[in-house]
Amino acid sequence: MKILHTADWHIGQLFHEYDRAYEHQQFLNWLVATIKEQSVDILLVSGDVFDNANPSAASVKMFYTFLNNALKAQPHLQIIVTAGNHDSASRLESPKPLLESSNIHIIGIIERNTDGSFNYEKLCIPIHDKQGNICLWIMAIPFLRMGDYPTVADSTSPYTDGVMALYQEAYEYTLTQKQAGQAILAMGHLHAMHAEVSDHDNHERLIMGGVEFVPVTTFHENIVYTALGHIHKAQRIGGRENVRYSGSPLPMSFSELNYKHQVVAFEVIGEEITHIQSIEVPLAIPLLRVPSSSKQLAEVLNKLQQLPPVGDNLLLAPYLEVRVLLNGPEPALRHKIEAAIEGKNVRLTKIDVKYPDNKGNVDGETAIALCDKLHELNPFDVFARIYQSKYNNPAPDVLVVLFNQVLEKAMDWQGES
Known part of the structure; x- marks a missing residue:
């Protein structure tokens, strides 16, 4: 069986307020062609199909059009989709009864049996060969929220231990179903310990807390491949070739300027995995950084x-990040940059401003001491120190004059009151 692993499409995402529908459509068109060219039997999509829990009608249409086109290109294709943290689990699952008749399985919700136990039958999907025989099993586990995993008594890490317990129990259940010669694969949307993250991933970690890590031992060594999503940089985990993030197919930040996005393809023969390879995803809209390192504004x-x-279509122009080194405030900065690129084949997305290294930054204890003495400082001293700290330069005379005028006016108002 030829299998292709992808994740983190984030259909509907805006890149610095620019619509990415064209990029997503180009990727999905490429993916359909790749599925046909590679004679893929199984497509694994490990979460974050959409960028938010309430995707637009256009985003939903794009997704289901892809499913239709993929099956037309490869009629025997079997597709397994799991929900990520950006997806609405119930919304993603809603057309499931209809799609399963076409060998499309979408798993978003962790269901329980009447006795309160987890319904592992729903999570463990049998995959059939062209003769209709079961040839492997897929543990299709979506992003796990609180209540979606077992409670481990006396645990000091409830999330980690709970997720590990769920994967172990799902694996044990699958063992009761599989026959000799049938492989077991797993899917997950989570943060594996020691995963290398991008700038965009770091932003999400701030939102999600930063304590939701699971070790590679979560995935039993006899699982032939674990298809992970959630981290946007493609990589193997824990030194294991068969535990991988496919990464996002589109760049999520300018930190990915020279990074090659990819999907992962491999084959399973009996209970063995072979021919693991990365397939590069073409970049529809390039990223451009000018200059490559911060320079003075002129x-x-x-x-x-x-x-x-x-060119002919500005909507296909590269996304531009401008890097500039300033010695102080530059209120007209954006206007000057926009004027410079007027009529140019770029779309401004980000202005990255840096100031000269401030060797005089104070440490935490000194900052506390300064705060304790704040009542001893006059307003101008506070202004001067803040300016020096931020820009590593003394406040210019024009700002000093303006500050003193504001301060004088404020003191007049205070006297009147």
């Missing part, structure tokens, strides 16, 4: 003015 504007003129 030099940056000169480089921007040298960019090529706009």
Whole structure:
């Protein structure tokens, strides 16, 4: 069986407020062609199909159109989709009864039996060969929220221990169903311990807490392949070739400027895995960073003015990040940059501003001491210190004059009151 693993599509995502529908459609068109060219039997999509729990009608249509096109291109294809943390588990599952008649399985919700035990039958999906015989089993486990995993008594890490327990119990259940010669695969949408994260992943960790890590031992060594989603950088975990994140097919931040996005393909013969390979996803819209490292504003504007003129379709122009080094506030910065790129074949997404390294930054204890003495400082001293700390330069005379005018006016108002 030829299997292809992908995840983290995030259909409907905006890239710095720019619509990415064209990019997503190009990826899905490429994926359909790849499924046909590679004679893929099984497609695994490990979560975050959509970028939010309430996707637009256009995003939903794009997803289901892809499913239809994939089956037309490869009629025997079997598709397994699990929900990620960005997806609405119930919404993603809603067309499940209809789709299962086409060998499309969507798993979003962790169901329980009447006695309160977990329904592992729903999570363990038999995969049939072209003759209709079961050839392998897939533990299709979606993103696990609180209550979706067993409670482990006296645990100091309820999430980690609970997730490990659920995977162990799902594996044990699957063992009762499989026959000799049938492989077991697993899917997951989670943060594996020691996974290398991108800038976008770091942003999500702040939202999710940063304590939801699971070790690679969560996945039994006899599982021939574990298809993971959630981390956007493709990688193997724990030194195991068969435990992998496929990564996102589209770049999520400028930190991925030179990163090659991919899907993972492999074959399963009996209970053995072979021919694991990464297939690079073509980049529909390039990322452009000008300059490559932060420069003074005059030099940056000169480089921007040298960019090529706009082509036939500005909606296909590269996303632009501008890096500029400033010595102090520059209120007209965005206006100057927009003026420099007017008529150029780029779309401004981000202005990354840096200031000279401040060697005089105070440590935590010094900062506390300064706070304790704050009542001893006059307002101008506070202003001067903050400016120096932020810009590593003394406040310019024009700002000093303006600050003193504001301070004088404020003191007049206080006297009047």
